[in-house]
Amino acid sequence: MNTKEAILKATLRLVNEYGFYHLNMKQLAAEAGISVGTIYLYFNSKEKLINELYKNIIRDFNAIVLKGYEEGRAFKQNFFEMMRNAIDHYIQNPDRFSFIEQYTYSPFLFKETKEENLAILEPIEKIIKEAKKENQVKDLPETLLIALSYGPIVGMMKLFIVGKTDLKKKMQKELLLEACWQSVSIQ
Amino acid sequence: MNTKEAILKATLRLVNEYGFYHLNMKQLAAEAGISVGTIYLYFNSKEKLINELYKNIIRDFNAIVLKGYEEGRAFKQNFFEMMRNAIDHYIQNPDRFSFIEQYTYSPFLFKETKEENLAILEPIEKIIKEAKKENQVKDLPETLLIALSYGPIVGMMKLFIVGKTDLKKKMQKELLLEACWQSVSIQ
DNA sequence: AAAAAATGAATGAACGTTCATTCATTTTTT
DNA sequence: AAAAAATGAATGAACGTTCATTCATTTTTT
Structure with missing residues (x-):
């Protein structure tokens, strides 16, 4: 793992545990196994660092979700694959989920980053739009x-994180997916 | 408005605009129209202040949602009334919604406050449990x-806040409520 | 009824401490 | 030997919190 990645990884861990307010650079350097000065060789400031981390996480997430998409394939299959990818990624990286939830609507993000922000719903928006054009989905507003589609997944993840449900069980996950599908698809 | 309320109100506004990190006591005092020292007559510390604000907001929210509940009334009617109250309250106080979303899962909350935390889903949990016992709801895990029920509402509120949808329109709100109902009720 | 005394909420300057950032020096790589 | 990368002590601005002081209001005394 290179130094930059080590810093980002340490930031994710500490910011989830203590919050941006209590995260200090000395502690961060220790967690990443480097010295304070080194952080500044890779990131201009504490805030820039958070913004970079956010962008990385969103980019990764979208790429993974989009892997579930295949041009020309039935909407239903694309929907299930993409949503399953999203859930799996979140389950395996709950810290990433928490981070996204915490910072997507926070005032820390620069305008520049916020543009990348709404992009967290972009892949979903994409297939919903397509499906709507072809009447493969209920006649409801796009939003x-x-x-x-996405709300119940976020809701379940939050319950998962506080230990109220075990999304790791195949059954739970499939029930969730099926329920999301039911609420958008034509009966 | 008494001084304590003025402080809480100013905190809500500034913390949503700048975040806890950039909120400073001098600025807060100015916003509340008092002086710094006065804040400490009412709250022991900056963190205590945030926790008090959080508790107040959750308490108000739950009380308002519970006003939609009537012992012995049909589940469907209770569901609609309670959910409508939740949505209306959020629409009228988007800053409260943002604040809840931002802090419910943040490391700033004291354990003591977190117990009040899960309580944000308490009224909903309550009627779902009742309905399940009487088989008035789909046979799915309670979580x-x-x-x-709640996920799509949060999702829509987020889109509302960034201006992607107009939840103030009666139609939008009713469609949302109906859709939530459809996904939990027996067809 | 007037004067004196007591109260305590509010003030804001002062203070200690934290902590992001810098940069001269050292270490590592080429 | 030169260049690049990393170090971490030093800096100083920022800021949460304290607390001596003020003063409008209330209570007690004359």
Whole structure:
């Protein structure tokens, strides 16, 4: 692992544990196994660092979700694959999920980063739009269809993180996916 | 408005605009129209202040949602009333919604406050449990039913806040409510 | 009824401490 | 030997918190 990655990884861990307010550079350097000065060779400031981390996490997430998409394949299959990828990625990286939830709507993100922000719903928006054009989905406003597909997943992840549900069980995950599908698809 | 309320109100506004990190006591005092020292007559510390604000907001929210509940009334009617109250309250106080979303899972909250925390889903949990006992709701895990009821509302609120949808329109709101109902009720 | 005394909420300057950032020096790589 | 990368002590601005002091209001005394 190179130094830059080590810094980002340490930031993710500490910021989730203590919050941006209590995260200090000395502690961060220790966690990453480098010295304070080194951080500044890679990132201009503490805030820039958070923004870079955010962008990386969103980029990775979108790339992984998009792997579930295949041009020309049935909407249903694309929907399931993409959503499954999203859930799996979150389950394996709950810290990334928490981080996204915490910072997507926070005032820390620069405008420049915020543009990348809405992009967290971009892959979902994409297939919903396509499906709507072809009437493969309920006749509801696009935004509502997005909220119905993604909202319950976020909700379950939050319950998962506080230990109220075990999304790692195959059954739970499949029930969730099926339920999301039911609420957008034509019966 | 008494001094304590003025401080809480100013905190909500500034913390949403700048975040806890950039919120400083001098600025806060100015916003509340008092002087720094006065804040400490009402709250022991900056963190205590945030925790008090959080508790107040959750308490108000739950009380308002619970106003939609009537002992002995049909589940469907309770569900609609409670959810409508939640949505209305959020629409009228988007800053409260943002604050809850931002801090519910943040490391700033004291353990003591976190206990009040899960309480944000308490009223919903309550009616879902009741309905499940009487088979008035789909045969799915309780947590999933909660995520299906509340998740899309959170999702829509987020889109509302960034201006992607107009939840103030009666139609939008009713479609959202109906969709949430569809995903938990027996067809 | 007037004067004196007591109260305590509010003030804001002062203070200690934290902590992001810098940069001269050292270590490592080429 | 030169260049590049890393170190970490030093800096100083920022800021949360304290606390002596003020003063409008209330209570007690005359």
